Amino acid sequence: MNTESKFIPENSTEWEICGEGLRRQIMGYDKDIMLVKVLFEKGAVGAMHRHFHTQSSFIASGTFEVTVNGETRILHAGDGYIVEPDVEHGVVCLEKGVLIDTFSPCREDFLK
Numbered sequence: 605m606n607t608e609s610k611f612i613p614e615n616s617t618e619w620e621i622c623g624e625g626l627r628r629q630i631m632g633y634d635k636d637i638m639l640v641k642v643l644f645e646k647g648a649v650g651a652m653h654r655h656f657h658t659q660s661s662f663i664a665s666g667t668f669e670v671t672v673n674g675e676t677r678i679l680h681a682g683d684g685y686i687v688e689p690d691v692e693h694g695v696v697c698l699e700k701g702v703l704i705d706t707f708s709p710c711r712e713d714f715l716k
Contacts, residue, residue, distance in 0.1 A: 624648060625697070630714060638710040644668070644697035652694035657707040659687040666701010670694075 612632050619627040625648030631639045644650070644666065652671065662684045670679050672686075672693045679685065681701065687693045695703070 619643070623650075626650070628714070633710045633715075636709050638707045638714065640705045640707070640711070640714065642703045642705060644695075644701055644703065646697055646700045648697045650695040650697075652692055654690050654692045655711070656689050657709060657711060658689055659693070660706045661685055661687075662704040664702040664704050666697060667699035668701065668703070669696040669698055 614629070614631075617629050617631065619629050622628050622642075625645035627643045629641045629643075631641055633639065641664075642650075663679050663681050665681045667678065667680050670677055670685055670693070673691045677685075678698070
């Protein structure tokens with residue numbers, strides 16, 4: 605991905621396999637923010653984890669069981685959630701779908 609570009613067509617970035625039934629596509633970033641599209645197959649798990657980034661996520665499609673800091677909710681297309689830094693969180697995909705994740709600062713660990 606060319607970080608100098610202001611426009612990022614979907615077909616200009618590659619999908620990365622990041623787990624069983626999970627693929628992600630980095631849609632834009634700079635040092636302060638990153639936008640990532642994550643495709644989940646039904647039953648795929650975004651394992652419980654934590655990181656120092658603030659994360660805000662939007663459910664573009666599908667249904668997810670989302671756990672943030674020990675609280676679990678079922679979220680559907682159009683819903684969103686936010687995760688503060690160092691808070692444990694994870695998801696289980698109940699119906700095939702796409703999450704749009706935004707991280708601040710950039711998730712440099714996602715870059716190759």
